[in-house]
Structure formats: C-alpha cells, structure tokens
Amino acid sequence: xxxxxxxxxxxxxxxxxxxxxxxxxxxxQELREHLEDEIAAVQxxxxxxxxxxxxxxxxxxxxxxxxGERLVAVHTPWMGFLWRLSKVLLALVCVLVIFxxxxxxxxxxxxxxxxxxxxxxxxxxxxxxxxxxxxTGADLFNAGRDADQLAQFTIGQQLRAGTQTVxxxxxxxxxxxxxxxxxxxxxxLEDHRFWEMGQLMGDLFTITDSSGNxxxxxxxxxxxxxxxxxxxxxxxxxxxxxxxxxxxxxxPNGSIFSLRAEIPEHKWETGSIHP
Amino acid sequence: xxxEKKTRRRWFHLTRGQRTARNLVLFFVLTxxxxxxxxxxxxxxxxxxxxxxxxxxxxxxxxLLLQPEWGKEYATVSVNxxxxxxxxxxxxxxxxxxxxxxxxxxxxxDQWEIAYFCSRGDGVDVIPLAHYMxxxxxxxxxxxNLTSYVPYLVLDLDVxxxxxxxxxxxxxxxxxxxxxMNVMTSGAGEKQKSGAWxxxxxxxxxxxYATGQIGAPWTIRAYAADGSLLQELEGTVREYSVG
Numbered sequence: 400x401x402x403x404x405x406x407x408x409x410x411x412x413x414x415x416x417x418x419x420x421x422x423x424x425x426x427x428q429e430l431r432e433h434l435e436d437e438i439a440a441v442q443x444x445x446x447x448x449x450x451x452x453x454x455x456x457x458x459x460x461x462x463x464x465x466x467g468e469r470l471v472a473v474h475t476p477w478m479g480f481l482w483r484l485s486k487v488l489l490a491l492v493c494v495l496v497i498f499x500x501x502x503x504x505x506x507x508x509x510x511x512x513x514x515x516x517x518x519x520x521x522x523x524x525x526x527x528x529x530x531x532x533x534x535t536g537a538d539l540f541n542a543g544r545d546a547d548q549l550a551q552f553t554i555g556q557q558l559r560a561g562t563q564t565v566x567x568x569x570x571x572x573x574x575x576x577x578x579x580x581x582x583x584x585x586x587x588l589e590d591h592r593f594w595e596m597g598q599l600m601g602d603l604f605t606i607t608d609s610s611g612n613x614x615x616x617x618x619x620x621x622x623x624x625x626x627x628x629x630x631x632x633x634x635x636x637x638x639x640x641x642x643x644x645x646x647x648x649x650x651p652n653g654s655i656f657s658l659r660a661e662i663p664e665h666k667w668e669t670g671s672i673h674p
Numbered sequence: 675x676x677x678e679k680k681t682r683r684r685w686f687h688l689t690r691g692q693r694t695a696r697n698l699v700l701f702f703v704l705t706x707x708x709x710x711x712x713x714x715x716x717x718x719x720x721x722x723x724x725x726x727x728x729x730x731x732x733x734x735x736x737x738l739l740l741q742p743e744w745g746k747e748y749a750t751v752s753v754n755x756x757x758x759x760x761x762x763x764x765x766x767x768x769x770x771x772x773x774x775x776x777x778x779x780x781x782x783x784d785q786w787e788i789a790y791f792c793s794r795g796d797g798v799d800v801i802p803l804a805h806y807m808x809x810x811x812x813x814x815x816x817x818x819n820l821t822s823y824v825p826y827l828v829l830d831l832d833v834x835x836x837x838x839x840x841x842x843x844x845x846x847x848x849x850x851x852x853x854x855m856n857v858m859t860s861g862a863g864e865k866q867k868s869g870a871w872x873x874x875x876x877x878x879x880x881x882x883y884a885t886g887q888i889g890a891p892w893t894i895r896a897y898a899a900d901g902s903l904l905q906e907l908e909g910t911v912r913e914y915s916v917g
Contacts, residue, residue, distance in 0.1 A: 478690060478694070492708065496708055650730070651792075
C-alpha cells in the first residue's frame with residue numbers, strides 16, 4: 400500500500416526533526432508500516448476508501464509535532480555520528496595498515512623477531528673463534544663439550560637498570576686461538592613497554608677476572624628481539640680461564656649495573672652470584 | 675526454520691553502540707600496529723627520553739635540543755652572529771656520571787643515526803658530535819655557505835664575566851691516502867640557555883669520524899671586547915663510546 404496525502408504529511412512532520420538520517424529513515428519506515436497496517440485494518444472494518452481511512456488513522460495517531468518532539472528527544476544524533484566516524488576511521492586505518500605492510504615488506508625488520516622466545520641468542524650469527532667463523536650464539540652454548548670450550552655455567556642473575564630488567568643468563572669460556580681465551584655472556588633485556596628495546600654497547604662493558612685484569616675488549620653482538628625483550632651475546636676478549644670469578648660492570652665506573660659471578664670449580668655447573 | 679534463522683541473526687546482531695565500540699577498539703589496535711610498523715615514532719624530546727631508557731639510563735638533564743620548528747625543514751642556531759643549519763635533531767643530556775648525546779634525521783627521532791656515551795670527567799668536557807654535520811648560512815651574500823661544521827658540546831665551562839667571544843681550536847686527525855695527518859681547526863662558541871656551550875668547528879675534508887677525535891688536543895680561549903685574552907684552557911677529548 401502506498402500512503403497518500405494526510406498520512407504522508409503526518410509522517411513527514413513526525414520524523415523531520417530527527418537529525419541523523421539513518422535513524423530518521425528507520426523510524427519513518429517503522430511508522431509507515433504501522434500506518435499501513437492501521438489503514439488496512441480500518442478499511443477492512445468499515446469499507447472506507449484509503450483517503451478516508453488515512454484521515455481516521457492520522458486522527459488516532461495524535462499530534463505529529465508532539466510525537467516528533469518525543470522522537471527527537473529519544474534519537475540524539477551524536478551516537479549516530481560517532482558510529483559513522485568510527486566506520487570512517489576504521490576504513491582509513493585499514494588502508495594505512497595495508498599501505499604500511501606493503502611499504503615495509505621489503506625491510507627485514509622481522510628477520511630475527513621472536514615473540515616470547517628465550518632462544519633468541521641463536522640469532523647471533525657472526526661469532527668468530529679463531530679459524531671457525533660465522534658461528535651462532537647457540538653453537539657456543541650447545542657445543543657438547545667441544546675441545547676448545549673450557550667452561551660453561553649458568554649465572555641466572557636479574558638486575559634492574561633504569562626501566563629495563565637485565566638478566567645475565569649463561570656464561571661460557573672458549574679457547575679462540577693459541578694463548579687466547581674469550582668469555583661469552585648471554586644477556587637478556589626485558590621491558591614491558593614493547594616500544595622500548597633495550598640496547599647494550601660493547602665499549603661500556605668492563606669485564607674483570609679475579610686477578611684484577613680487564614678483558615682487552617668487549618663486543619656486543621645483537622641477538623633476537625621480541626615485543627618485550629632483546630638479547631645480546633657479549634664477547635669479552637682475553638679472559639683468564641683460571642679465574643675464580645668474573646666481575647661484570649656496565650657503564651662508566653660500573654654506574655649502570657655491576658655484578659660478580661663465581662666460576663664454579665667444576666666448570667660445567669651453576670655459578671654463585673655476588674651482585 | 676525462520677525462528678531458528680531469527681535467533682541466529684539476533685545472536686550476531688550488535689547494537690549501534692556495540693558496533694561503535696568494536697570499530698573504535700579495532701581502530702585503536704590497528705593504529706598501534708601502524709605506529710609499531712613505522713618504528714614507534716615520538717616527538718623529539720620523548721623519543722630521546724626513550725633512547726635513554728633503552729640504553730638503561732635514568733633520565734638526565736637535557737642540555738641541548740636542536741630541532742626544526744614546526745613547518746620548517748631545518749633547525750637553525752646562531753653562534754656569534756653566524757647562523758648554522760642542520761636538517762635533523764641533536765639532543766644531549768647529562769647526569770653526574772655520564773653524558774648521552776644523539777642525533778636523528780627526523781623530528782620524531784625514529785631514525786637515529788648515532789648515540790654517544792661519555793663518562794663525566796673533572797673540569798671541562800668537550801664532546802664532539804662528529805657524525806653530525808651542519809652547514810652555515812651566510813646571509814651577507816644571500817647564499818648558503820657549503821662549508822660543513824662539526825658541533826661540539828662543551829660542559830662545565832666557566833669564563834670571566836667580561837668575555838664577549840669564546841673560541842676553540844682542535845687538532846683533527848685526518849685520513850689521507852698514505853696514512854694520517856693532523857689538521858688544526860677552530861670555531862666560535864656560544865652559551866646555551868641550559869648553561870652548556872655549543873661550538874661549531876670546520877670539518878676538514880677527509881677527517882676521521884668520531885673515534886678519530888679521541889685524545890685530540892683542544893684549546894679554549896675567552897676574549898674581552900678589546901680583543902685581549904682573558905682565559906685559556908687546554909685539554910684533550912676524552913674517550914667516548916659510539917653506538
């Protein structure tokens with residue numbers, strides 16, 4: 400049934416105050432269906448023409464302006480506009496995500512990304528031991544008692560440095576050349592803020608043996624990283640393998656962190672810690 | 675059957691408020707994702723603070739922050755009437771134990787080029803930001819002077835009150851085809867609001883970067899208005915780490 404004159408005018412007046420168009424259309428549609436049902440019922444009861452039935456139904460419905468005011472009060476526009484805005488924002492950010500992923504696709508930033516892994520040290524691929532080159536960090540700690548590996552023990556000490564948690568996990572000592580031995584430390588940095596990736600600089604390490612001798616140089620090799628952590632392999636050149644302990648200092652005069660780890664007598668055990 | 679369909683539809687049906695909330699949550703999550711893809715950029719000072727934390731440092735006192743003003747491509751700084759221009763950001767902070775400096779290629783510091791880390795010493799600290807290059811603007815000719823300069827941050831420098839001009843000389847180590855040679859370079863400096871001094875010294879072509887300047891001898895001279903020498907200080911560039 401198509402509404403004519405009176406009912407159409409009533410419908411317009413009752414709904415024209417609703418500002419959000421989609422609400423207005425929905426309410427208008429609902430009222431239209433209601434009016435059509437009512438008109439059909441009146442026609443069936445009385446046998447009147449559609450125009451006459453519309454007049455009766457419109458009178459029954461009441462004042463259009465008064466109903467319109469009530470409808471406006473119920474249908475505030477801001478929720479509708481917010482919904483529309485949310486759709487636009489979502490569409491824009493989806494486009495931006497696609498664009499960004501395509502743009503960054505060629506960058507290998509995800510190359511050594513490990514979400515929660517603790518084995519990121521295997522991502523260190525550039526360790527050089529005398530004649531052996533290109534070893535991974537994991538090779539050093541899983542060598543199965545290689546003839547050149549002199550010691551391996553767990554330190555497992557956690558410290559706070561700024562907002563980062565520094566965890567010195569494992570230590571191993573390798574013979575790298577005749578009369579040269581290097582100490583390797585597996586260090587993990589953690590921060591709950593995924594946008595802050597802990598960084599270490601080899602130059603800032605001072606690694607000292609029990610005789611008070613400093614390692615000639617320290618190299619920080621970057622391992623894998625994830626949302627909440629980054630891992631480093633620290634190579635300290637020329638460490639005395641007979642030392643009783645290793646003193647690890649980071650920053651000027653050890654101002655950032657410092658700890659001492661006893662090297663166990665049986666050098667394949669867990670060391671004790673003296674922070 | 676229809677009832678079943680209706681029930682299922684109702685199950686999936688969200689009110690407009692729920693759809694709005696869902697869209698806004700997705701928008702927020704995807705925005706964070708995009709921010710992460712672009713390297714989590716932040717405004718210069720916040721990004722520098724983040725870099726400090728990433729290097730396991732507590733926040734130091736910022737003594738230098740050079741960055742372009744909004745809408746401008748270059749940061750400019752005036753030292754003794756000479757305008758110097760850089761197309762990036764330089765920031766430095768100090769604590770009683772350390773000096774931390776960095777330079778980025780954009781305002782948001784999402785592309786850091788270098789971080790310097792030096793321990794505080796007794797007396798005057800001279801910190802070369804040798805990886806960073808600035809050029810000078812010569813307004814007298816209306817042309818940009820293409821000479822490049824190395825910025826130096828100088829801390830704890832006290833000069834007599836009547837000083838009108840401070841200059842610094844430095845002996846650079848320079849890589850040449852057959853080895854190395856030393857070159858003298860000099861430039862003027864000016865005290866910044868933070869109390870730190872900023873000097874710009876000529877960068878000779880081929881001069882060694884960063885670590886080439888460790889141990890380089892410097893002389894700082896303070897002059898009065900009549901040109902007489904008021905103070906002369908000497909020292910060497912202390913060891914620093916570059917990451």
